[in-house]
Amino acid sequence: MLEALLKQMEALINERGSAAxxxxxxxxxxxxxxxxxxxxSDLRAQLQQAKAQAQDSQQRLDRFARDNPKGLRCNGCGSVDLVRAGAKPDAIFGDLGVNRVVFRCRVCGAESAFMEDTMG
Ligand SMILES: [Zn+2]
Structure with missing residues (x-):
């Protein structure tokens, strides 16, 4: 659009024999x-990048909300990017039917066990 405007201006200047x-x-x-x-063009590229990052962040948030709604933290690295990996009887109270829920960390791979009632 600007280019077309410039061409029109140029034509006008040439037509009228305007000054240098x-x-x-x-x-x-x-x-x-x-x-x-x-x-x-640079800003468009940056926008695309920002959109991709926002989408990635949203996906992470959705994943945390789905897989780790209580925001439990990895015993290895402290990340909340955990996914449930099963359950096992508690070492002390297992005989009484108390289980621990096991989570695997997507960041460091460590497994962390939490009391069942932390699951909600
Ligand atoms: Zn970890």
């Missing part, structure tokens, strides 16, 4: 338009 000053202004405008187009 106007040509210089036109040249400066062209330069500026080129710079703006490059900037626009």
């Amino acid at each position: 000053v106007l040509r210089e202004h036109l040249a400066l405008l062209r330069e500026r338009v080129g710079a703006l187009e490059r900037e626009n």
